[in-house]
Amino acid sequence: MAKALIVYATRTGETRQIGLLIAEGLRFSGIEVNLLDVGDIKSEKDLDGYDAYLFGSPTYHGDMLQSMKHLLFFAEKASLEGKVGGAYGAFGWSGEAPERIFGTMENVFRMQMVSGPLMLKTSSLGGGLKMAQDYGREIAAKLT
Numbered sequence: 001m002a003k004a005l006i007v008y009a010t011r012t013g014e015t016r017q018i019g020l021l022i023a024e025g026l027r028f029s030g031i032e033v034n035l036l037d038v039g040d041i042k043s044e045k046d047l048d049g050y051d052a053y054l055f056g057s058p059t060y061h062g063d064m065l066q067s068m069k070h071l072l073f074f075a076e077k078a079s080l081e082g083k084v085g086g087a088y089g090a091f092g093w094s095g096e097a098p099e100r101i102f103g104t105m106e107n108v109f110r111m112q113m114v115s116g117p118l119m120l121k122t123s124s125l126g127g128g129l130k131m132a133q134d135y136g137r138e139i140a141a142k143l144t
Helices: 014-028 066-077 096-108 128-143
Strands: 003-008 032-037 052-056 084-090 118-120
Touching: 003 014, 003 128, 014 032, 014 052, 014 084, 014 118, 014 128, 052 066, 052 096, 052 128, 066 096, 084 096, 084 128, 096 118, 118 128
Parallel strands: 003 032, 003 052, 052 084, 084 118
Antiparallel strands: none
8 A cells, every 4th residue: 555644834733734634635545644743754764665745834924834944854865756746735825835845846856746736725715625635636646
């Protein structure tokens, strides 16, 4: 069974909630999922053993949270090249964080990325629940 790791940074809990919904979409497709707070990742070794990786951060003052930046430094030392990847995040006025995470995963880590980052203002409005679950399904489809 394929395994996916979802790592999120959050301020209000919304990015975690989006991650939970993405995890549902992955599980609907038969993928084993581990959802972790970014603070649980202490080194690149904590990233070993997965087939897909999703990193999420809200956009705060036009950027991702500092804890997600630290994770990306760890991830650069991990062997993620060729792995399936996705990026997501919650935002208020702008959505730079998921785009920057996505770009790093695609261009620096050389991962096989899905069509683009998932950017939601909230998981509970405007079809956010379905969009997040569908993003999980999209990751799963890329794994099979």
